Amino acid sequence: MRLRLLYKNDGEDEKSLLLNFSNRPTMNNIKDALQTIVARSRTVIKDTPTPATTVSDGNETTPGAITPTSTPTPSSVGASSSASTNGAGSLSFNTPESLSDASLLRNFQLQQQYLKEDRNLRSIFTSSVIDNKLTPQLFWSTRLNQLRTYALTISQHRGPYNVLSTIKPVATSDNQVNVNVTRDTINEIFDTYPIIRRAFTELVPSKFSEGEFWSRFFNSKLFRRLRGDKINNSTNRGDVILDKYLYIDQTQKANEDKESATTSLDQTSKEPQSEQTSTAPSLQNPQIKVNKFLDLLGNEEDNSQKLGNRPDLTMRFEDDGIKKVNLGQENEMIVLMKNMNKLSSKMVEMSNAISTTQQSLTQPDEPDSLSQAEINEYQEELNLHDLNEVEESEFIRLSINSNLDAKSSLRRGSEAQMNHFTPDELSSFFSSNKFKPLVNLSDTYDSKNADIEKSSNEVTSLIKHNFRTFKLTTKDSHGVSYDDVKNLVDESLVQEIIRYNMTVVEFLSHFWKLFLNGNNPTQLKRLFASLKNCRNDLTALKERATKKFDEMELVKNNEKLREKIIRSLQSCLEPMEVSLDMACNEYVAAVRLAQKQQPQETESVEINDNGKRPLQQ
Amino acid sequence: MDAISDRVFTETTSTETSNDDPSLLTVILDVSPAGWYRIRDQTSIDELAKSLLVFMNAHLSLNNSNQVAFIASTPQKSKFLFPNPEIDYDEIRTSSSSSGSASNQHQKTPTLVSKDMYRQFRVVDEAVLEELNVVFDEIANGIQDINNNSTLSGALSMALTYTNRMLTLDQSISTTTASAINSTTSMGAGSGSGNTATNSSTSNPSNSITSMKSRILIVTANDEDDVKYIPVMNSIFAAQKMRTSIDIAKLGFEDSSYLQQAADATNGIYFHVHDPRGIVQTLTSAFFIEPSIRPFIILPTNSNVNYRASCFVTGKSVDIGFVCSVCLCIMSKIPPSGKCPACESVFDEKIIAQLSKGPSVLSKKKRKIDTNGAAK
Ligand SMILES: [Zn+2]
Numbered sequence: 001m002r003l004r005l006l007y008k009n010d011g012e013d014e015k016s017l018l019l020n021f022s023n024r025p026t027m028n029n030i031k032d033a034l035q036t037i038v039a040r041s042r043t044v045i046k047d048t049p050t051p052a053t054t055v056s057d058g059n060e061t062t063p064g065a066i067t068p069t070s071t072p073t074p075s076s077v078g079a080s081s082s083a084s085t086n087g088a089g090s091l092s093f094n095t096p097e098s099l100s101d102a103s104l105l106r107n108f109q110l111q112q113q114y115l116k117e118d119r120n121l122r123s124i125f126t127s128s129v130i131d132n133k134l135t136p137q138l139f140w141s142t143r144l145n146q147l148r149t150y151a152l153t154i155s156q157h158r159g160p161y162n163v164l165s166t167i168k169p170v171a172t173s174d175n176q177v178n179v180n181v182t183r184d185t186i187n188e189i190f191d192t193y194p195i196i197r198r199a200f201t202e203l204v205p206s207k208f209s210e211g212e213f214w215s216r217f218f219n220s221k222l223f224r225r226l227r228g229d230k231i232n233n234s235t236n237r238g239d240v241i242l243d244k245y246l247y248i249d250q251t252q253k254a255n256e257d258k259e260s261a262t263t264s265l266d267q268t269s270k271e272p273q274s275e276q277t278s279t280a281p282s283l284q285n286p287q288i289k290v291n292k293f294l295d296l297l298g299n300e301e302d303n304s305q306k307l308g309n310r311p312d313l314t315m316r317f318e319d320d321g322i323k324k325v326n327l328g329q330e331n332e333m334i335v336l337m338k339n340m341n342k343l344s345s346k347m348v349e350m351s352n353a354i355s356t357t358q359q360s361l362t363q364p365d366e367p368d369s370l371s372q373a374e375i376n377e378y379q380e381e382l383n384l385h386d387l388n389e390v391e392e393s394e395f396i397r398l399s400i401n402s403n404l405d406a407k408s409s410l411r412r413g414s415e416a417q418m419n420h421f422t423p424d425e426l427s428s429f430f431s432s433n434k435f436k437p438l439v440n441l442s443d444t445y446d447s448k449n450a451d452i453e454k455s456s457n458e459v460t461s462l463i464k465h466n467f468r469t470f471k472l473t474t475k476d477s478h479g480v481s482y483d484d485v486k487n488l489v490d491e492s493l494v495q496e497i498i499r500y501n502m503t504v505v506e507f508l509s510h511f512w513k514l515f516l517n518g519n520n521p522t523q524l525k526r527l528f529a530s531l532k533n534c535r536n537d538l539t540a541l542k543e544r545a546t547k548k549f550d551e552m553e554l555v556k557n558n559e560k561l562r563e564k565i566i567r568s569l570q571s572c573l574e575p576m577e578v579s580l581d582m583a584c585n586e587y588v589a590a591v592r593l594a595q596k597q598q599p600q601e602t603e604s605v606e607i608n609d610n611g612k613r614p615l616q617q
Numbered sequence: 618m619d620a621i622s623d624r625v626f627t628e629t630t631s632t633e634t635s636n637d638d639p640s641l642l643t644v645i646l647d648v649s650p651a652g653w654y655r656i657r658d659q660t661s662i663d664e665l666a667k668s669l670l671v672f673m674n675a676h677l678s679l680n681n682s683n684q685v686a687f688i689a690s691t692p693q694k695s696k697f698l699f700p701n702p703e704i705d706y707d708e709i710r711t712s713s714s715s716s717g718s719a720s721n722q723h724q725k726t727p728t729l730v731s732k733d734m735y736r737q738f739r740v741v742d743e744a745v746l747e748e749l750n751v752v753f754d755e756i757a758n759g760i761q762d763i764n765n766n767s768t769l770s771g772a773l774s775m776a777l778t779y780t781n782r783m784l785t786l787d788q789s790i791s792t793t794t795a796s797a798i799n800s801t802t803s804m805g806a807g808s809g810s811g812n813t814a815t816n817s818s819t820s821n822p823s824n825s826i827t828s829m830k831s832r833i834l835i836v837t838a839n840d841e842d843d844v845k846y847i848p849v850m851n852s853i854f855a856a857q858k859m860r861t862s863i864d865i866a867k868l869g870f871e872d873s874s875y876l877q878q879a880a881d882a883t884n885g886i887y888f889h890v891h892d893p894r895g896i897v898q899t900l901t902s903a904f905f906i907e908p909s910i911r912p913f914i915i916l917p918t919n920s921n922v923n924y925r926a927s928c929f930v931t932g933k934s935v936d937i938g939f940v941c942s943v944c945l946c947i948m949s950k951i952p953p954s955g956k957c958p959a960c961e962s963v964f965d966e967k968i969i970a971q972l973s974k975g976p977s978v979l980s981k982k983k984r985k986i987d988t989n990g991a992a993k
Contacts, residue, residue: 398943398944398960399960399961400847400944400959400960421651421654425654426650426651426654426756426757427756427757427758428757429650429653429654429657430650430662430753430754430756430757431753431754431757432661433661433662433663433753434663434750434753434754435663435666435729435746435749435750436729437728437729438728438729438730438731439667439729439730439742439746440731441667441670441671441674441730441742443664443667444664444667444668444671444896444897445671445897445898448894448895448897450895451892451894451895451898452895452897452898453895453898454892454894454895455890455892455894455895455896455898455899456895456898456902458890458891458892458899459888459898459899459902459903459917460917462888462903462917462918462919463915463916463917466915466916466917466918466920467915469920470915512937515976516937516976517971518977519977520977521977524976524977582936586976587976590975590976593975594975
């Protein structure tokens, strides 16, 4: 039995080594050990962006220094930290009032930040508010929902999560395994999994370097177990030293729980804003009084084991003292579930800690005195809804009158058209169309070459047109280059048209909203003036572009091309022109009508009004 | 438990139907008199019908099990010209030389197409031509009572119900065609309204045995936009569900925005035939594309679709209108009754008052606006 090793030192040729064995178990052991070492050495811990300290740089930092002192790095500032640490200021939205329409409209800081983040909105804002004097008030008034959503978005921050499950070792081409972790991630790992912190504390300065610790860790069973992967004891490689913590984790559950409680206490107390006093008593795990409603220990009193049928594996009550002997052979499923449960409660605890520190401490925590609402909630939880009778859904019968068009007297527009021809004409026309034997189908194409060619061209040109459109619309996504087609149109002109379009749409939407529903003639008048301006600018733009095209050598000498370009330009601008004209005309018409309806007598009314609000002079 | 940390979805797309599947082509010819009369200088309806026959024959020749159907939509009603449940096509096929029997009136008259024609073509062509003659007679005689209502929506519903039958029923049963046609015609023929469309989705697709492809071609010269909006829209949705494309060959002068929408929504082809003299070319090229390959090629369709909706009250297109919050009925004006014309829901008076009060353009500063408005 032989084992052949290939190895290579830097810059040297590959060498091989042959080991002879006399018995297979020994060889297998050696082989496994070697494989573990190779795998470990191939794991590269990469420390992404965070500048300060890296894991693999050999800079031996003590864990105590790592954890709590680390402050949020600049990249993570922005939303979460500013919202949670500032606490005050216009970017916190703890009260319902701060989300009301009025206060959102007043919250310039929020608006500014939103504009900073949303480029699209910013360009609309620039063109409509800054360049064209739309009032910011009006601009935001139609976007209150967006603003509110944004406010809620930035006032939220990430809760605790299963950090390890987000870490995915990636195999590279040169047979290395890369693991990307940031300093933040490591802190999160320590917070979520105290056992890792403990291992780190115990091992790092004395036994391994920090880098080695992590590369061992990512190859260990401990890592897989904590992540929620299934580990198979016999086949998978692990790490002898770190895997011990798998069992430490189980045997010293009680101690460790205590420890975790204190560490989380440590950690919360070090958060800038929380005072020592603010850590709620509920964090001391052992002292928590679990409500009987939720207490699984209550199963002991209701032990079905004594009654004969073996309960489900998750429901078996085991006395820790007796079962400890079989450690490691506990049902894999149970271990995983326990781990997951532990993790979940850890997360709940962490987010509770955050929220309780934010809340005032005036409410004493008395778990056993449940409020009526809580009792209801628990009872609701216990209710097996799917066993209840399903309620019949009730429908309201809609009597849709789909024949209304036949009856409607308004629909007689077609009669006018019928009058163009007498019924007799139509009658004889149809009689003359009757088929007589023998019908020869070749009539449809015989001696019709010219017509057929014409039709063919019609189809082809439409396909060509559609193909061009297709190319244009797929250009960006496919990265097809268009060097062969010389682009006559200036990119800046295209951008200008796009910007105009955004502005016009913005103004029009405000205009129609006010025109149709609003009760603010002054504002409406102002918008009307803006629309007029837009219309004039558009005409100017058109003239400018046309002139520019005319100056182009290529266009000047090619009447057909010129026509085509002008037509394209027209079709670009036409929708804007039509909609602007429509809005302006409607407005003018409405003003005229209103004036007719309110003849001179309104003068008196006006005076009354003026009494409250003086007329502009 | 692996699922907690890792979940990988592998999407497997099932391969599409094979290319040998039979295909059903349903042609709807809109015989609205005014439209055809108006383009009488360009073409006549009989010329066009002949081109359509060539088109259908071409479709039949592509695959032995391909199917065709032909529906005429006249101002009075919509009806199937082919297949026709009252005619036993087998009889025509066997007794090719009208030897006797002939209780059927069709066989007394001399045949309209040459007896030498390929039999499958002849059966279809003969039936369509004869029935078209009947249709023309009916129109010519009944021209006084014609109210010029379009029955196109009814014809579309009939086409869809027939298509649905053909897609879901076992083709091997020879009576299928007749039974399918019987039930669909009895449902749709008389009223010609769009109510049948809603039934098309009820049959269970699981009993489908053949995987047939299907499309519908509407040929119309009607320039009126007065199509029944709701039934047409319902038909469009049904066609989408059935994956049936609706192709439109629009003759005449105007585009029809609702038919454009029908084609656009069903991956169909909308083509405005400006000059119908060479239409046989258009039919056998632009409209000859099987729906299954349409996603992959550039279609000769006019993609400038007008998505406007139609007012339920006036039947005209709406720019700015009102929508019933109960049934989504679209109105260009609020009915004087204050009720939704389609579902009779009573609208809130306060809201009506607010909506109909008109724009408040001048309350206090009337005169200022006046000068502005006049100046510009
Ligand atoms: Zn309604």
